[in-house]
Amino acid sequence: MFGSSPLRVPVxxxxxxxxxxxxERTLVVAARTVTSTVRVLEALPAVLNGDERVAxxxxxxxxxxxxxxxxxxxxxxxxxxxxxxxxxxxxPDLIITASENIAVPEGDCPVxxxxxxVGFQKHVPDSRSTGERLSGVVPDALLEAGRAWLAVSHPDxxxxxxxxxxxxxxxxxxxxxxxxxxxxxxxxRRAVYRAAMGLTAQHRLVLVTSTWGPxxxxxxxxxxPAQLLAQLPWDEYxxxxxxxxxxxxxxxxxxxxxxxxxxxxxxxxLVPPVHAWRSALVAADLVIGDHGSVxxxxxxxxxxxxxxxxxxxxxxxxxxxDLAARAPRLDTAGDLRGQIEDALRSHSSLSYAEVTQxxxxxRGQALARLRRVLxxxxxxxxxxxxxxxxxxxxxxxxxxxxVTSWLVTTALTADxxxxxxxxxxxxxxxxxxxxxxxxxxxxxxxACADDERDGRLAESASVVVRRxxxxxxxxxxxxxxxxxxxxxxxxxAAVPVRGGGALVGLRDGRMVEAVVTGPPLDAGLPAxxxxxxxxxGVDVDGTVVTMRVGDRGREEDVxxxxxxxxxx
Numbered sequence: 001m002f003g004s005s006p007l008r009v010p011v012x013x014x015x016x017x018x019x020x021x022x023x024e025r026t027l028v029v030a031a032r033t034v035t036s037t038v039r040v041l042e043a044l045p046a047v048l049n050g051d052e053r054v055a056x057x058x059x060x061x062x063x064x065x066x067x068x069x070x071x072x073x074x075x076x077x078x079x080x081x082x083x084x085x086x087x088x089x090x091x092p093d094l095i096i097t098a099s100e101n102i103a104v105p106e107g108d109c110p111v112x113x114x115x116x117x118v119g120f121q122k123h124v125p126d127s128r129s130t131g132e133r134l135s136g137v138v139p140d141a142l143l144e145a146g147r148a149w150l151a152v153s154h155p156d157x158x159x160x161x162x163x164x165x166x167x168x169x170x171x172x173x174x175x176x177x178x179x180x181x182x183x184x185x186x187x188x189r190r191a192v193y194r195a196a197m198g199l200t201a202q203h204r205l206v207l208v209t210s211t212w213g214p215x216x217x218x219x220x221x222x223x224x225p226a227q228l229l230a231q232l233p234w235d236e237y238x239x240x241x242x243x244x245x246x247x248x249x250x251x252x253x254x255x256x257x258x259x260x261x262x263x264x265x266x267x268x269x270l271v272p273p274v275h276a277w278r279s280a281l282v283a284a285d286l287v288i289g290d291h292g293s294v295x296x297x298x299x300x301x302x303x304x305x306x307x308x309x310x311x312x313x314x315x316x317x318x319x320x321x322d323l324a325a326r327a328p329r330l331d332t333a334g335d336l337r338g339q340i341e342d343a344l345r346s347h348s349s350l351s352y353a354e355v356t357q358x359x360x361x362x363r364g365q366a367l368a369r370l371r372r373v374l375x376x377x378x379x380x381x382x383x384x385x386x387x388x389x390x391x392x393x394x395x396x397x398x399x400x401x402x403v404t405s406w407l408v409t410t411a412l413t414a415d416x417x418x419x420x421x422x423x424x425x426x427x428x429x430x431x432x433x434x435x436x437x438x439x440x441x442x443x444x445x446x447a448c449a450d451d452e453r454d455g456r457l458a459e460s461a462s463v464v465v466r467r468x469x470x471x472x473x474x475x476x477x478x479x480x481x482x483x484x485x486x487x488x489x490x491x492x493a494a495v496p497v498r499g500g501g502a503l504v505g506l507r508d509g510r511m512v513e514a515v516v517t518g519p520p521l522d523a524g525l526p527a528x529x530x531x532x533x534x535x536x537g538v539d540v541d542g543t544v545v546t547m548r549v550g551d552r553g554r555e556e557d558v559x560x561x562x563x564x565x566x567x568x
Contacts, residue, residue, distance in 0.1 A: 007082040010055040023055035025093040032061040034245040036099035046388040066249040117293035121320040143167040153177040176366030186392040193283040207284035211292030212246035215311025225263040230430040236550040240269035266427035269400035276396035300356035304347035319359035404452040410532040469496040480505030494527035
């Protein structure tokens with residue numbers, strides 16, 4: 001088993017015989033949960049960059065209820081891991097961790113505890129009793145021994161700790177928050193993170209974030225992501241979910257995806273639990289959260305916040321509690337889109353500045369301060385190199401699956417006598433609204449992609465859309481004929497054409513070329529224009545139609561003409 005046998009390099013009584021680097025100090029990272037381990041992995045490389053004097057090993061503590069995934073995380077990061085029991089056999093110079101609930105062996109080496117979230121804002125179950133404890137506070141024995149040092153992100157947290165645990169007196173160090181520093185720096189590259197998530201300028205990204213436990217957002221509102229996707233037009237909004245790693249560890253990815261099973265095929269971007277949440281937060285336009293740290297990070301990054309939940313396990317008098325007093329609550333039974341748009345419209349980047357100033361001090365200095373503290377505890381001089389600079393967060397891969405079916409509503413109007421077709425699409429997988437009544441100028445249809453797996457939807461679709469562009473017109477015509485023959489309930493089949501637009505085939509054998517101005521878009525939109533014109537009796541040969549996608553979406557001209565079909 002990975003990490004189960006004692007390490008000889010770079011620790012142990014004869015490690016120098018096998019080591020390449022001539023280390024002067026040994027630093028042990030105590031890894032207990034994914035959340036706490038990630039925090040150290042993200043901060044430590046910049047702090048120790050270029051210094052071969054410090055040998056770093058990771059000790060895996062398997063005692064947490066949320067230990068699932070820790071060994072995999074360390075293995076994928078290329079860390080040298082030793083069993084927890086070996087800590088008693090070596091003499092580290094410093095132990096660093098972002099998990100306060102570790103059973104450190106007796107000794108005299110200092111223990112530096114980093115926060116794995118924002119401050120000390122939550123009461124959590126105590127694994128040593130049936131009660132609760134303040135998250136972030138180490139056992140009294142470690143404080144009494146004078147070995148523990150608690151890194152804080154704001155001086156107010158020192159006073160909070162003194163009131164709750166007097167034994168923390170003199171054991172705190174103001175570091176700041178390296179995670180927030182990186183988020184702030186990354187905002188200048190926001191367009192890069194949005195593009196990586198498949199977002200265009202027309203999209204608003206709603207980020208749903210949930211901490212763990214029964215009072216969390218997902219603990220009380222597990223269907224909220226699906227509700228949002230059902231009410232937010234697909235061409236104007238995207239929804240992503242950042243779920244606390246403890247939920248992934250406690251329940252497993254399979255269970256989480258099953259619980260969110262109605263939202264995932266509707267386009268929910270379920271963000272992986274390691275590293276990627278920062279990239280998603282930078283790309284977001286609005287946060288719907290709870291009393292977890294990501295909500296407060298979003299407020300500190302200048303985003304509008306709606307609270308979908310706020311648990312009783314939060315700590316009164318903290319910055320998180322202040323945020324709860326100011327941020328509007330989301331009425332999950334009400335008009336979700338209206339509430340989101342109200343929050344976006346009324347928000348200022350300074351709306352939560354006073355609140356977040358109580359959580360984050362020494363902004364932009366966290367890595368430099370952490371390096372200073374770490375080398376003092378190691379009893380080494382700091383490297384001659386400049387203090388580590390703050391870098392933008394890595395760009396994460398796009399999460400989530402493609403939507404494969406849509407309920408499409410269209411409306412035909414006129415502008416100076418010229419036809420205008422408004423198009424609005426919602427993922428069919430979560431559509432729970434009554435079908436709107438049709439009129440001579442308003443229509444509704446189901447459109448499916450050619451890779452739709454739900455046979456019920458595929459067989460009911462009025463419009464079938466091929467995702468992959470056809471290389472040649474004859475290939476497109478053949479696919480249209482085969483598709484309409486296979487799905488007798490479908491009225492139209494559309495194929496994207498390289499260079500923009502689509503070829504739309506009708507059941508009566510006619511072929512309509514739809515040429516769209518502007519950047520390429522998926523064939524479902526011009527197909528909706530053709531569908532509307534046919535239903536309304538508008539000539540599709542030689543007509544130019546203005547297409548308006550949603551209320552804020554793009555507006556393009558669509559030139560329609562009948563294409564003569566040649567034998568293929």
